[in-house]
Amino acid sequence: MLDEVLIRRALGRWYDRNKRSLPWRETSDPYAIWISEIMLQQTRVAAVIPYYERFLKRFPNAAALAQASEEEVLTLWSGLGYYSRARNLQKASRQIIERGSFPNTHAEIRDLAGVGDYTAAAVASIAFGLPHAVVDGNVRRVIARITNGKGDPQAVASLLLDHKNPSRSNQALMELGAVVCLPRDPHCENCPIAIHCEASKAGTQNDLPGKRVKPATVYLKRTQLVIRRKGKILLAPSDRVKGFWDLPELFEGARIGASLGSFRHTITHYNYRFTVHEAVVAGSIPEGCRWFRSKDIGEIPLSTAAKKGLLCSIGV
Numbered sequence: 001m002l003d004e005v006l007i008r009r010a011l012g013r014w015y016d017r018n019k020r021s022l023p024w025r026e027t028s029d030p031y032a033i034w035i036s037e038i039m040l041q042q043t044r045v046a047a048v049i050p051y052y053e054r055f056l057k058r059f060p061n062a063a064a065l066a067q068a069s070e071e072e073v074l075t076l077w078s079g080l081g082y083y084s085r086a087r088n089l090q091k092a093s094r095q096i097i098e099r100g101s102f103p104n105t106h107a108e109i110r111d112l113a114g115v116g117d118y119t120a121a122a123v124a125s126i127a128f129g130l131p132h133a134v135v136d137g138n139v140r141r142v143i144a145r146i147t148n149g150k151g152d153p154q155a156v157a158s159l160l161l162d163h164k165n166p167s168r169s170n171q172a173l174m175e176l177g178a179v180v181c182l183p184r185d186p187h188c189e190n191c192p193i194a195i196h197c198e199a200s201k202a203g204t205q206n207d208l209p210g211k212r213v214k215p216a217t218v219y220l221k222r223t224q225l226v227i228r229r230k231g232k233i234l235l236a237p238s239d240r241v242k243g244f245w246d247l248p249e250l251f252e253g254a255r256i257g258a259s260l261g262s263f264r265h266t267i268t269h270y271n272y273r274f275t276v277h278e279a280v281v282a283g284s285i286p287e288g289c290r291w292f293r294s295k296d297i298g299e300i301p302l303s304t305a306a307k308k309g310l311l312c313s314i315g316v
């Protein structure tokens with residue numbers, strides 16, 4: 001049996017003393033908190049901080065984001081991956097402008113494009129103090145361990161939620177998972193709730209939660225072409241990341257020249273090996289391809305693979 005009152009109290013105190021100083025913890029603006037929660041999905045905190053700061057500087061509110069071009073939003077997002085998040089942010093910002101203000105109930109936040117149960121609960125609790133328990137990967141792991149694999153994550157998270165301060169309560173549990181109850185070798189000796197933890201007592205903490213079955217890696221070979229003409233470079237719409245530009249691949253009418261190098265590039269479970277070649281066009285360019293001035297390349301959403309390919313061409 002969990003002693004939820006003691007766990008809540010211990011977690012809250014520990015969080016007050018130990019929470020990391022993060023830019024999105026300095027604000028109560030629901031827009032900024034929402035942006036941080038979307039960026040933090042599938043992405044490490046340290047990687048998110050500079051993106052968050054740049055994004056908020058350029059788009060300080062929903063109106064600025066709603067009015068921007070998709071190209072500019074994707075360019076600022078470039079490198080964070082999972083680009084549907086950026087496109088959904090922009091769709092949602094237009095929903096916010098249409099309704100006149102940021103939604104302030106869990107159900108209405110959940111209605112925004114790209115917002116699932118986790119994000120709605122996080123924004124509702126952190127920005128508005130509403131009593132919705134969040135269950136992310138960190139929380140799931142902590143709960144699996146304190147219940148020794150026997151508790152339903154959502155039910156236990158709701159039981160542990162401090163209704164007087166849902167923001168602190170949710171963040172405390174997530175923070176514990178992020179810095180103490182680590183996936184491998186959790187720091188049980190520094191854990192404020194170790195005396196309540198069934199896995200720690202049973203010595204099973206490293207076995208929990210059970211391993212996720214990862215999809216098998218798929219190896220693919222692709223060729224990129226660097227085609228320059230009169231200060232311009234030919235780019236193709238990316239088929240891997242929608243809205244981004246790539247170096248073109250082999251097409252009819254492309255005459256392949258010298259090899260410029262090769263590199264590996266991984267997206268989720270796809271492992272690409274790209275070889276990069278100089279090329280010239282001997283006919284028409286493929287549909288959708290466009291010539292860009294080389295000096296404007298920094299201003300457009302360019303895929304990471306294209307950036308790596310261009311680095312090969314610079315290094316030769």
Ligand code: SF4
Pocket residue numbers: 142145146180181182186187188189191192193194195197198199200205
């Ligand atoms: S005692 Fe260890 S396993 Fe249990 S919650 Fe704390 S860090 Fe995690």
